[in-house]
Amino acid sequence: MRNHIRFTAASLVAGALLAATAGAQTISIKGSDTLGAKLVPQLAESFKSKNPGVKFEIAAEGSSTAFPALANGTAQIGMSSRKAKPEEITAARAKGIKLKEVEACHDMIVVIVNKGNPLKKLTKDQVAKIFTGQVKDWSEVGGTPGPISIYTRNTSSGTYKDWQTLAMKGRNYAGGSQKLAGNEQIAQEVAKNKNGIGYVGLAYAKSSGVHDVSIDGVEPVASNAKKYAYSRACYYYIPENAEATAKSFLDFAVGSEGQKIAQRLGFVPN
Amino acid sequence: MPDSPTPTSVPADHPFRRKGRSTDGLFRAFFAGNAGLTIVILVLIIVFLVREGAGFFPDYRKELVLYRKAGLEFVDLSRKDLTAHEQMSSLLNRAYYAQVNAACRTEFQRSQEVSAVISYVSDAVAPAQSALERVQERAGEEGVPKELQDSLSAKYKELLAAALAGKPGEGLPPTPHLSSEERRQLLSELEARDPLSSDDPPLVVALQEQLSAKQEQASAPLADFRAAIDAFADASLDLDTLVAETGDTVKATKEAATLHEIEIEKRATLLKAAASAKTEEAKAQFETEARESVTTEPVEFKTALQPVLDRTPDFKAANAALAAALAEVQRKLPASLEDPKAGRYLSAFRKAAGEYERELSDTVPAMAAWKHDAPVGLGSTIMGFITGRDWITGGEWQDFYGIVPLFTGSLLIAVIALSLAIPLGVGAAIYTNQLAGPGEQKFIKPTIEFLQAIPSVVLGFLGIAVLGTILQETSMKDAFSWVPGFPIQQRLNMFTAGCLLGLMAIPTIFSLSEDALNNVPSAFAEASDALGASKLQTIFRVVLPAAISGILAAVLLGLGRVIGETMVVLLVAGNRIEIPDFTEGLGVFFQPAHTLTGIIAQELGEVPFGSVHYRALFVVGMILFAIVLSINWTAQRLLHKFRIGHD
Numbered sequence: 001m002r003n004h005i006r007f008t009a010a011s012l013v014a015g016a017l018l019a020a021t022a023g024a025q026t027i028s029i030k031g032s033d034t035l036g037a038k039l040v041p042q043l044a045e046s047f048k049s050k051n052p053g054v055k056f057e058i059a060a061e062g063s064s065t066a067f068p069a070l071a072n073g074t075a076q077i078g079m080s081s082r083k084a085k086p087e088e089i090t091a092a093r094a095k096g097i098k099l100k101e102v103e104a105c106h107d108m109i110v111v112i113v114n115k116g117n118p119l120k121k122l123t124k125d126q127v128a129k130i131f132t133g134q135v136k137d138w139s140e141v142g143g144t145p146g147p148i149s150i151y152t153r154n155t156s157s158g159t160y161k162d163w164q165t166l167a168m169k170g171r172n173y174a175g176g177s178q179k180l181a182g183n184e185q186i187a188q189e190v191a192k193n194k195n196g197i198g199y200v201g202l203a204y205a206k207s208s209g210v211h212d213v214s215i216d217g218v219e220p221v222a223s224n225a226k227k228y229a230y231s232r233a234c235y236y237y238i239p240e241n242a243e244a245t246a247k248s249f250l251d252f253a254v255g256s257e258g259q260k261i262a263q264r265l266g267f268v269p270n
Numbered sequence: 271m272p273d274s275p276t277p278t279s280v281p282a283d284h285p286f287r288r289k290g291r292s293t294d295g296l297f298r299a300f301f302a303g304n305a306g307l308t309i310v311i312l313v314l315i316i317v318f319l320v321r322e323g324a325g326f327f328p329d330y331r332k333e334l335v336l337y338r339k340a341g342l343e344f345v346d347l348s349r350k351d352l353t354a355h356e357q358m359s360s361l362l363n364r365a366y367y368a369q370v371n372a373a374c375r376t377e378f379q380r381s382q383e384v385s386a387v388i389s390y391v392s393d394a395v396a397p398a399q400s401a402l403e404r405v406q407e408r409a410g411e412e413g414v415p416k417e418l419q420d421s422l423s424a425k426y427k428e429l430l431a432a433a434l435a436g437k438p439g440e441g442l443p444p445t446p447h448l449s450s451e452e453r454r455q456l457l458s459e460l461e462a463r464d465p466l467s468s469d470d471p472p473l474v475v476a477l478q479e480q481l482s483a484k485q486e487q488a489s490a491p492l493a494d495f496r497a498a499i500d501a502f503a504d505a506s507l508d509l510d511t512l513v514a515e516t517g518d519t520v521k522a523t524k525e526a527a528t529l530h531e532i533e534i535e536k537r538a539t540l541l542k543a544a545a546s547a548k549t550e551e552a553k554a555q556f557e558t559e560a561r562e563s564v565t566t567e568p569v570e571f572k573t574a575l576q577p578v579l580d581r582t583p584d585f586k587a588a589n590a591a592l593a594a595a596l597a598e599v600q601r602k603l604p605a606s607l608e609d610p611k612a613g614r615y616l617s618a619f620r621k622a623a624g625e626y627e628r629e630l631s632d633t634v635p636a637m638a639a640w641k642h643d644a645p646v647g648l649g650s651t652i653m654g655f656i657t658g659r660d661w662i663t664g665g666e667w668q669d670f671y672g673i674v675p676l677f678t679g680s681l682l683i684a685v686i687a688l689s690l691a692i693p694l695g696v697g698a699a700i701y702t703n704q705l706a707g708p709g710e711q712k713f714i715k716p717t718i719e720f721l722q723a724i725p726s727v728v729l730g731f732l733g734i735a736v737l738g739t740i741l742q743e744t745s746m747k748d749a750f751s752w753v754p755g756f757p758i759q760q761r762l763n764m765f766t767a768g769c770l771l772g773l774m775a776i777p778t779i780f781s782l783s784e785d786a787l788n789n790v791p792s793a794f795a796e797a798s799d800a801l802g803a804s805k806l807q808t809i810f811r812v813v814l815p816a817a818i819s820g821i822l823a824a825v826l827l828g829l830g831r832v833i834g835e836t837m838v839v840l841l842v843a844g845n846r847i848e849i850p851d852f853t854e855g856l857g858v859f860f861q862p863a864h865t866l867t868g869i870i871a872q873e874l875g876e877v878p879f880g881s882v883h884y885r886a887l888f889v890v891g892m893i894l895f896a897i898v899l900s901i902n903w904t905a906q907r908l909l910h911k912f913r914i915g916h917d
Contacts, residue, residue: 135360155873175848
């Protein structure tokens, strides 16, 4: 009887050890929806095909979720569509984690309107006026008359804040804007509302039911990344003492092969 | 029977006996422990809520003090005028364009009809077209394999031909404002279009040109009006630059103050980490980092603010310019505009002008009276939270926490839900309890209660995918244009959310009302029968009044369920943080809104732990808790107070 118990205990310990070593091959990635919805899962897929046995856990719920997760060790890599704030770096540092910043790729934020909207171009000033609520009707910017409905990301999103800086001179969003969880939802609602306007990452600009708008005469296509008004860099964050697997995944992501995947998904390579 | 041991069936040599305990006592302790644990958990939850939330008001007050000290509040005094001015110009602009566009209605209809046809055709060919695009993109240098290209092109042609013949779906959209020749031209242009080009067919371009020519023609007689609007709009340029410049200054002050505070906090965290460091080496490193962490001086608010205050004369001048522009534009405005919509905008402008003028004249005294070191009271912080009309978070300028828009949203949705659930739930209860036969009863009761088993996220999904879309499409039909709020702009709105919540409240209201009717002593109905009352008379004069307290309690419990529900409102209500526009009358119910529960679910996952925003969400949670608790308590009281025939 005693022996039996000992055997069970020993096998349990062995099992736990095995599970722990297997767990070391799991890379947990958290943060930005812009990066995490399409790009990182595809990178993970092609990384897995080269390195069998590696598992990925990807949670894309907004850039602000990356840093707490990195600090308390529940993520090995953070994705962010904005630079980390000093207090976020400090919070991680206080828990003994030094974060390294890696530029992932560039992304363009594209203004989309409903497919039935004949409007093809806007100026930067008009965009600012629409999103701050100074312009309320499409006829004021030369469109078919109708009240403008604004769809934005919600406050945890890096894109939400980037858009304020890039397009709205730091002013607040119009009170009438509707806050949605991700790029996909914005594209869906704009497709359903003929007076809708929203912004999405370049990868989502070709969704059905919407069309993009050129800004100051510059078309939002990857080759215009330098000229386009609303482009920005996206980042990965990784602890300096990260495991080799996580590091090699990042090398893969910013390497030529990873950048090719990024380009195919509508991001602009570094 | 004191002191006599309780007789048990446990055998004398059983282990429990040996230790001097009876199994009864053990079971008793087990169940008492369970009950106790539940109560302890409840108390812990309340303590946790209060502890996390209580810190909010002092922290928010600290933020508001900084908002004032750094001078953001001062700049906001003028910014308010600027925003009001922009709203006023927007009104005039809308009046102007409504008048211009009224003359071009046919042109608009023509180009809308054309784009309807184009989007019908491109929807139909979309599968083949996007496949073609994809292969083209991936092709690289070798080019697309010929077979693939040919088969896709053939598929495209086939789909195009079917679409042009109007085969898929409801057929080609009608074009009553296009001549038959134009329609033929459009179709042939679409047929000839290169599948990969995104250019508009020539007819579209021609129609656009016609439209802009017509617009130009229509705007000619309104040139004076246009000039007046432009002059009015441009009058704010000075104030705009002034606010932007001083805004940058005060923002820098605020950031410097925040940075200094962060650095001090950083030093504290690092020192704490050093104290608990495991090795000497790590400890030394933390300590050096702590020494180096504070790099900035504390901010002298008074000196930092001086350059902004020095510009007060400029602010006054800009303010006077706005007032002058308002007087000027009012003189130059046309007495009325022909188009009814344009006329409405114009009269809205005239109505708002008085208010705007008052606001402008209030600004200068307010600026003179403003002091950067006036204290911010805790009372005014709390009032600001309860009566605040703005919930602005994650902004660059200043976060404000006011729950009025969230509360209004929750309330309006509850009103919609209850006006659906009360008649249905109570009606069904009356029928089942009083009129239905036993067979029907056996069927209806479990079926309605089955509604409760549908998870709310499934209902939310149903709301987006089915109910919202159907409602929106129905509202577009001309036959319903008399309904206030139709056609519905937003697919996600309070009405859709309210309908779904009503569905969720029906089972609660139904079963509790049914219980209440059941509890009415049968003697009441029998006596009524004996006096010769008909069945309906008995129900409405005797049974229902006797059960009314129970039914009210049922409704209140249904309301508690509606207010506390989260998933459905988060998915379906549209998440717009603004007090709904009540000037639309009943149409207000078709606007999107945000709710008390939705805001917690949407934002809590992402706020930094322990921040003001985080605590604000906890306070919202406490308010919700208090609301639901008081609703349930009232329901219980009602039940006990008006119980009939049970004493």
